[in-house]
Amino acid sequence: MLADLLHTRRFDVALAGLGGSLITLLFNALCGQDMNWDLANYHFVSAHLFWNADYGRHIALSQLQTWINPVIYVPYYLAIGHLPPIVASCIFAIAAGMNAPVIFLLAEKIGWRLEFWPRRLVAFGSVAVGMTGAIFLGEAGTTFVDNVLSIPVLAALLICIDALDPIAKQNCRSFLAAGLLLGLASGLKLTFVIFAITAAIGLAVLIAIRRLGIVPFLCFALAGALGYLLTGGWWAFWLWHEYGNPIFPLLNNVFHSPFAPEIPLNDTRFMAKRWFDFVAFPYHWMIGDLTPSPGAEITIRDPRYAILSISSIAFIGSALLRRRFSSEKLDAPASGDILLVIFFLASYSIWLVTFGILRYAVVLELLSGVLMIVAASELLASRPTFLPATALVLAAITLVATRPSHWDRVRFTADWFGVSGTEAISSAQTVYVLPGGEPVGYLLPFFPSDSVFVRVGGNMPFTPASGLGKRVDSVLHRQNVSLRSLGEFPMTEQEKVALRGFGLEVIDNSCRQIQTKFKLFQVGSCKVQFGNS
Numbered sequence: 001m002l003a004d005l006l007h008t009r010r011f012d013v014a015l016a017g018l019g020g021s022l023i024t025l026l027f028n029a030l031c032g033q034d035m036n037w038d039l040a041n042y043h044f045v046s047a048h049l050f051w052n053a054d055y056g057r058h059i060a061l062s063q064l065q066t067w068i069n070p071v072i073y074v075p076y077y078l079a080i081g082h083l084p085p086i087v088a089s090c091i092f093a094i095a096a097g098m099n100a101p102v103i104f105l106l107a108e109k110i111g112w113r114l115e116f117w118p119r120r121l122v123a124f125g126s127v128a129v130g131m132t133g134a135i136f137l138g139e140a141g142t143t144f145v146d147n148v149l150s151i152p153v154l155a156a157l158l159i160c161i162d163a164l165d166p167i168a169k170q171n172c173r174s175f176l177a178a179g180l181l182l183g184l185a186s187g188l189k190l191t192f193v194i195f196a197i198t199a200a201i202g203l204a205v206l207i208a209i210r211r212l213g214i215v216p217f218l219c220f221a222l223a224g225a226l227g228y229l230l231t232g233g234w235w236a237f238w239l240w241h242e243y244g245n246p247i248f249p250l251l252n253n254v255f256h257s258p259f260a261p262e263i264p265l266n267d268t269r270f271m272a273k274r275w276f277d278f279v280a281f282p283y284h285w286m287i288g289d290l291t292p293s294p295g296a297e298i299t300i301r302d303p304r305y306a307i308l309s310i311s312s313i314a315f316i317g318s319a320l321l322r323r324r325f326s327s328e329k330l331d332a333p334a335s336g337d338i339l340l341v342i343f344f345l346a347s348y349s350i351w352l353v354t355f356g357i358l359r360y361a362v363v364l365e366l367l368s369g370v371l372m373i374v375a376a377s378e379l380l381a382s383r384p385t386f387l388p389a390t391a392l393v394l395a396a397i398t399l400v401a402t403r404p405s406h407w408d409r410v411r412f413t414a415d416w417f418g419v420s421g422t423e424a425i426s427s428a429q430t431v432y433v434l435p436g437g438e439p440v441g442y443l444l445p446f447f448p449s450d451s452v453f454v455r456v457g458g459n460m461p462f463t464p465a466s467g468l469g470k471r472v473d474s475v476l477h478r479q480n481v482s483l484r485s486l487g488e489f490p491m492t493e494q495e496k497v498a499l500r501g502f503g504l505e506v507i508d509n510s511c512r513q514i515q516t517k518f519k520l521f522q523v524g525s526c527k528v529q530f531g532n533s
Contacts, residue, residue: 002162005108012120013101019124020100020131024093028141032409033085033416033517034092036142037297038065040518041439043143046070047077048445059472061434062441063458064265067248069235072188076143086412093141095148099366102154103130106370109161109336110377111387118388122373125391129369129398134285134300135358136365137404144407145189146362152181153195153363157343160199161336163216170212172219175203179220183227190232190247191360196224198346202339211335243467249460259467260460270295270356278352282306285358288403295358301403304368307394309348311375312341318378337374344371369395410517418517422446425484425512425525431475432486433504433528434458435495438521440486443514453486457498464502476502482527489513489524504528 006013042062049055050070060066079088107126111119130136139147156178163174182196203220206212236246245252249260256262272278281294288301319333344364351361369391376390422443430451434440437458444453454472462468476483485506487495496506510527 002105002159005105005162009105009108012123013104016100016104016124016127017098019127020103021094021097023100023131024097024137024140025090027137027404028089028093031141031406033089033412034142034407035410035518036144036407037439037520039143040442041065042068042070042441043073044077044080045441045444047073048081050074051077058444058453059475060455060458060460060462060468061444061453062439063437063455063460064249066460067239067243069188069190069232071231071235072145072149073143076145080143080416084414085416088416089141089412092143096136096140097131099136099147099151099154100127100131102151102158103127103366103370106154106158106161106367107373109158109165110334110340110370110374112165112334113377113384114387118385121388122391125388125395126369126373128395129304129372130366132399132402132404133304133362133365133368134302134402134404135296135362138298138300138406139359139362142407144359146191146359147366149185149189149192150363150366152185153192154366156181156199157340157367160203160220160339164206164212164335164339166334170216172216175216175220176223179223180227183224183229184231185227186224187228187230187232187235191355193228194347194350194354194360195343195363196228198343198350199339200224201346202342205342206335206339209338211338257467260462261466265460267355267357270358271354272352272356278349279309281352282309286401293358295356295361298405298407300358300405301401302365303398303401304365305348307398308344308364308368308371311372311379312345315341315375315378318381333378337377340367340371340374343367368398408518408520410519413517416517417442417446419443419446419514420516421512421514425514426451427482429480430482430484431478432484432525433476433499433502434486435498436487436492438487438523439518440523442518443486443516443523452481456502457487457495469502472502476504476530483529485526485528487524489522491524491526499528500531503530505531 042065045062047070051074079091104123104127107123108119111122136147159174159178163170182199186193186196200221203212203217207214207217239248240246243257243259245255245257248257249265251264252260253262253264282305284290284294286303286306291299293300347364372394373391376387380386426448428448428450432451432453434453434455435457452475454475456472464473505528507527507529511524514523516523
């Protein structure tokens with residue numbers, strides 16, 4: 001079924017891919033080169049350390065994010081290191097644009113009851129809505145991988161819906177492929193586990209209402225576990241071997257690693273704190289009245305979540321009422337429709353109470369056009385000819401009402417980071433002590449190869465008596481090493497306190513500034529020494 005659709009609609013699929021890439025390329029060109037906090041903190045340096053097999057020498061270099069699986073960032077690292085910034089940035093944007101063909105195919109499968117031209121119009125309308133969301137556009141051309149790992153998630157949903165088609169056979173191969181894709185994405189970035197879980201919830205609902213057998217579900221689950229092991233299992237094993245916690249340093253209240261505090265260490269800033277936030281957040285995103293917006297470090301305006309929340313509930317209500325009270329001979333909602341609605345509601349609910357970070361929910365934003373058509377198909381079940389017009393109206397509303405923003409961007413120049421001034425503070429066998437929470441990991445390749453970076457401040461709390469603290473102390477007390485700080489310029493009092501916690505003091509008149517394209521703060525380095533020297 002899906003192979004036939006790809007063959008017969010290959011021109012439209014290619015057109016959707018071209019349109020999606022043009023959207024992301026245009027927004028990227030208007031906004032400039034990416035220089036976001038996560039890129040400066042760990043996206044670049046984690047991949048650098050992994051690529052050069054140099055992961056064990058530095059300590060807490062990127063704070064909590066030091067221990068995130070680096071594999072997905074390797075292509076970004078190689079592009080930044082070997083290509084002009086404008087070229088690398090365009091490649092990142094085009095990669096995100098490849099969501100569009102999958103959205104088109106999803107809409108095609110959802111609109112299978114319509115004639116050719118209405119179905120085509122609905123499909124392209126779904127692409128327009130999905131590819132112009134505020135967060136998705138803000139990530140265009142950046143090293144945030146949410147808008148690329150979304151592709152295997154959407155593809156997994158497409159494969160499931162194809163296998164659930166009334167005239168298709170529910171064979172295990174399709175569900176194996178879908179589970180494998182979701183598992184691979186989850187292993188590459190742990191936050192994508194949510195979508196594997198919620199897809200499984202959707203399939204379980206279909207089992208409960210006798211739309212799916214148990215064997216395909218088991219194939220899906222086993223393949224998902226295998227996919228996770230292939231991309232994330234080896235990293236979890238390494239963390240377990242090194243630190244006694246397979247997701248170190250997270251959930252250390254469960255795993256009790258001696259190298260981190262026995263607390264959850266998860267970011268709770270953006271999570272829903274009250275039940276009312278489930279309703280309030282979409283409202284605030286719709287009108288864009290808060291700065292920054294809930295769940296984001298930036299301000300956006302986007303009506304998609306408000307429309308989706310209302311339409312998904314309306315879909316369920318209409319389906320239940322029609323089944324119970326209607327005397328008309330109308331088709332029941334398709335299994336694929338049910339799967340998508342359950343997937344959205346479950347993903348949104350779990351995401352709000354576990355992360356609440358809008359970037360992590362970009363899959364739902366990309367699905368927004370398809371989901372709106374799913375709801376409209378149910379509500380207009382007796383008048384399907386109204387569906388194309390409805391798709392156009394929804395596309396117009398979302399396009400006009402959306403106000404995308406973006407994370408930190410800078411002007412395109414000949415090199416990505418624009419680093420200068422490291423030569424003046426570089427010498428052999430130097431340990432650079434990072435006393436604050438500033439993202440300076442990207443500077444590591446600009447220092448001598450025998451340099452060691454250790455962090456004693458930031459969002460990874462530890463003391464000299466902890467496991468990591470003892471490792472830091474042993475590095476600081478090595479013979480014949482020079483000690484320098486690396487952090488905000490001029491150094492803050494909080495950073496000086498962090499240094500004193502390890503017995504270090506700044507040597508007067510020894511600080512030097514480093515020039516970079518990163519504009520959130522100025523970077524500098526000072527000579528430091530032990531207080532009793």
